[in-house]
Amino acid sequence: xxxxxxxxxxxxxxxxxxxxxxxxxxxxxxxxxxxxxxxxxxxxxxxxxxxxxxxxxxxxxxxxxxxxxxxxxxxxxxxxxxxxxxxxxxxxxxxxxxxxxxxxxxxxxxxxxxxxxxxxxxxxxxxxxxxxxxxxxxxxxxxxxxxxxxxxxxxxxxxxxxxxxxxxxxxxxxxxxxxxxxxxxxxxxxxxxxxxxxxxxxxxxxxxxxxxxxxxxxxxxxxxxxxxxxxxxxxxxxxxxxxxxxxxxxxxxxxxxxxxxxxxxxxxxxxxxxxxxxxxxxxxxxxxxxxxxxxxxxxxxxxxxxxxxxxxxxxxxxxxxxxxxxxxxxxxxxxxxxxxxxxxxxxxxxxxxxxxxxxxxxxxxxxxxxxxxxxxxxxxxxxxxxxxxxxxxxxxxxxxxxxxxxxxxxxxxxxxxxxxxx
RNA sequence: GUGGUCGUAGCUCAAUUGGCUAGAGCAUCUGCUUGUGGAGCAGAAGGUUGUGGGAUCGUCCCCCAUCGACCACCCCA
Numbered sequence: 001x002x003x004x005x006x007x008x009x010x011x012x013x014x015x016x017x018x019x020x021x022x023x024x025x026x027x028x029x030x031x032x033x034x035x036x037x038x039x040x041x042x043x044x045x046x047x048x049x050x051x052x053x054x055x056x057x058x059x060x061x062x063x064x065x066x067x068x069x070x071x072x073x074x075x076x077x078x079x080x081x082x083x084x085x086x087x088x089x090x091x092x093x094x095x096x097x098x099x100x101x102x103x104x105x106x107x108x109x110x111x112x113x114x115x116x117x118x119x120x121x122x123x124x125x126x127x128x129x130x131x132x133x134x135x136x137x138x139x140x141x142x143x144x145x146x147x148x149x150x151x152x153x154x155x156x157x158x159x160x161x162x163x164x165x166x167x168x169x170x171x172x173x174x175x176x177x178x179x180x181x182x183x184x185x186x187x188x189x190x191x192x193x194x195x196x197x198x199x200x201x202x203x204x205x206x207x208x209x210x211x212x213x214x215x216x217x218x219x220x221x222x223x224x225x226x227x228x229x230x231x232x233x234x235x236x237x238x239x240x241x242x243x244x245x246x247x248x249x250x251x252x253x254x255x256x257x258x259x260x261x262x263x264x265x266x267x268x269x270x271x272x273x274x275x276x277x278x279x280x281x282x283x284x285x286x287x288x289x290x291x292x293x294x295x296x297x298x299x300x301x302x303x304x305x306x307x308x309x310x311x312x313x314x315x316x317x318x319x320x321x322x323x324x325x326x327x328x329x330x331x332x333x334x335x336x337x338x339x340x341x342x343x344x345x346x347x348x349x350x351x352x353x354x355x356x357x358x359x360x361x362x363x364x365x366x367x368x369x370x371x372x373x374x375x376x377x378x379x380x381x382x383x384x385x386x387x388x389x390x391x392x393x394x395x396x397x398x399x400x401x402x403x404x405x406x407x408x409x410x411x412x413x414x415x416x417x418x419x420x421x422x
Numbered sequence: 423g424u425g426g427u428c429g430u431a432g433c434u435c436a437a438u439u440g441g442c443u444a445g446a447g448c449a450u451c452u453g454c455u456u457g458u459g460g461a462g463c464a465g466a467a468g469g470u471u472g473u474g475g476g477a478u479c480g481u482c483c484c485c486c487a488u489c490g491a492c493c494a495c496c497c498c499a
Contacts, residue, residue, distance in 0.1 A: 006472095011490070065423075066497075083499090111499085116423080118493065127499065260498060283499065308499035337457050368458045376460055385457060399458070406458090 012115070012123030022328065024126070024309065027155070027316075028108055031128055034154040038147055040104040040130060045087045047110060051077035053086045066113040080112040084129040084306065085263070085288065092133055092302075093295035101134025101300065120280065120311050131304030136289065138235055141267050142242050144285070144303050148271060149248050151307070152282075156321040159250045162282065163272050166240060167257035169264045169286065171220065171232045178219040178226055185211055187262075194258035217255060236267065265289045267303070275318050282315050283307035330360035331418055333375035337387035339365045345386040348411070355415035376401055384414070 009015045016024060032042070051069050068080035081087060084107055092099065107129045115121060130147060132140050145164060152162055172193070176186040189211050196204050208215065219225060220233065236253060243251045251269075259268045270284030285305025292300040315321075332352070336345050342363065349359040360380055362371050368385055375383045383399040390396050396414060399406045409417065 006489090008472095008490070113498080115497080117491080121497090121499070125499065281499080306499070311499055335458075367456060369455070370458095372458050373460065383458070387457070389457080397458085401459075404459075 010123075012117035014122065014124070025328075027309070027312070028126075028128075030154055031108075031151055034151055035106050035130065035147075038104070038150075040106045040147075043088075043091070043105050043107050044109065045081075045084075045091065045107070047081050047112065049079050049081050049087060049090075051079040053090060054079055054082065066115055068112050068114055081109065082113045083111055083261075084109050084127065085131075085261070085291065085304065088129065088131055088133070088304070089288070089291040089302070090295060092300060093292045093297040096292070096297040096300065099134075102140070103131070103133040105133065106130045120314055122310055126309040128307040128309075129304060130285075130307075131302055133292075133302040133304075134300050135303075136301035138239055138242070140301075140303055141239050141287065142246070144305065145239070145243060145251065145269060146246060146248060148269075148283075148285070148305055148307075149243075149250075152271070152315075155312075155316060157315075157319060159248075161274055161319050162250065162315075163274055164243075164248070164251040164269055165254035165257050165272060166236065166251055166267065166269045167254050168232055168236050168267050169258075170266050171229060171236065171255075172216070172258070174226060174229045174232065175216040175219040178229065179212060179214040179216040181212055181214075181216065189216060190258050193256050194260075196256045220255065239267065259284055259286055261286075261288075263288045263291045269305070273315055273318070280311065282311050328358075330358045330378075330380050332357060332359045332382045332384060332414075333371070333378070333380040334359055334361045335368050335371040335375070335383060335385040336362050337368055337385055341387045341391075344391055348386055352415055352418065355419075357415055357418035359418075372399075372401070382418075 014020075035042075051067075054067065067082050070078055072078050087109075088105065088107075092103065108126055109129065110124050110126050112124050115123060117123060128151075130144070130151075132144050145166070149159075149164065153159075172190060173186055176189055181189060189208070192204070192207050192211065199207070220229060240251050240253060243249075257268060257270055259270065264286040266287030266289060268284065268286035271282045273279060273282055283305060285303070287301070287303040289301040290299060292298075292302065334345050334349055336342050342361070345361050349361045352359050360375075360378070362374070364371070364374075366374070371385075372383055381401055383401055384390075384396045386396065390411070394411050395408055396411055397406050397408055398414065398417060407417075
């Protein structure tokens with residue numbers, strides 16, 4: 001005998017029992033409904049990708065230390081996708097000539113990172129990815145930011161629950177260039193800036209001095225500022241202003257906002273929870289105009305964001321916005337006075353299902369009273385016994401378990417009652 | 423990858439601090455109750471105390487390792 005196999009899921013991943021999955025699906029269903037209203041189409045892909053896909057542009061640390069990468073039996077290096085954007089870019093590049101740009105696409109993939117699990121962070125999570133591909137310019141930026149806001153609102157959040165911080169990678173890299181930083185120094189500076197909020201001013205100043213004698217941020221205005229910086233700044237300000245005019249008042253400029261991925265080229269944004277109990281970043285995104293061109297295709301501008309299910313669920317939890325599920329549960333428990341009635345009950349259930357009823361048929365030999373209890377425990381709202389009497393008379397008694405009320409019905413009336421009660 | 427807290431029944435927790443057969447509530451199953459309810463009563467089942475070593479006359483309790491969960495870093499969603 002070998003060791004018994006553990007029933008626990010693999011470290012950092014979750015099992016979804018029906019109640020859990022129902023909750024996930026109901027969260028996703030609302031997002032899908034909103035996205036459909038905005039004309040976004042759902043796509044999907046395999047979680048397996050060639051490892052090279054991530055080596056060019058995803059952040060170095062993620063690729064080196066946080067991916068599941070292995071060699072397959074054909075000596076190919078394979079990575080379990082840590083994020084969806086490179087897959088999207090690959091798919092777009094692959095069919096570049098036949099796709100009608102701009103694309104409004106979304107997906108809800110599971111993505112994988114080899115990390116130490118903790119609050120809001122697991123080794124596998126589901127991440128809504130929303131992208132607008134093939135449109136550059138401020139109107140595309142505004143649409144994506146509006147949609148990000150609308151998705152939270154469609155889940156019940158209000159503007160006071162979150163804040164949208166906005167910045168521009170182009171602005172920062174231009175400023176670094178103006179300050180005389182080379183590409184490596186720029187990257188180091190951006191990483192540093194990303195941590196600024198967590199550092200003391202003295203520590204930040206010292207770390208900055210180690211990279212450059214100049215303060216790149218000082219080139220964002222005044223004498224050192226270039227025409228490119230000026231135009232990017234006004235575009236960013238216009239974006240925030242336009243959002244206000246369109247009813248999104250919780251967007252603010254934040255010159256220290258960076259985001260981790262190296263592929264961002266323009267606007268970047270991040271949504272933060274305003275609740276002091278959960279002050280973390282909820283999700284974010286940005287513009288990645290050069291990613292598609294990596295595949296040798298023509299450049300295609302794109303902007304999008306990714307929203308993880310774990311942080312989103314935490315957000316909904318802290319704001320008491322947890323969606324209720326239940327739309328897919330059975331409506332009717334068909335009880336059988338005797339096991340010998342089961343074949344007839346199954347046939348009756350089939351007929352009810354043909355007419356749209358969601359029916360659960362008892363398979364046990366328990367007494368009818370226990371079957372009623374069973375229906376209550378399963379949360380099935382209606383109970384009908386189907387036995388010799390019902391078969392002989394073509395009538396049933398439909399019991400509403402919440403109230404105890406019983407109604408006598410011809411069997412032909414039952415489907416309409418199920419549709420009415422759904 | 424670094425540091426910390428914690429692992430007892432399916433779940434939530436006890437166990438007089440190292441000393442009798444590891445207990446209770448909830449949940450499950452059976453009976454009272456063979457054509458319709460959640461209650462009640464009676465009963466049953468459920469444990470190698472995460473796992474493996476060690477120290478001790480003796481361990482759920484102490485030590486080491488390991489696995490897992492949680493928390494803070496790192497990084498990020």
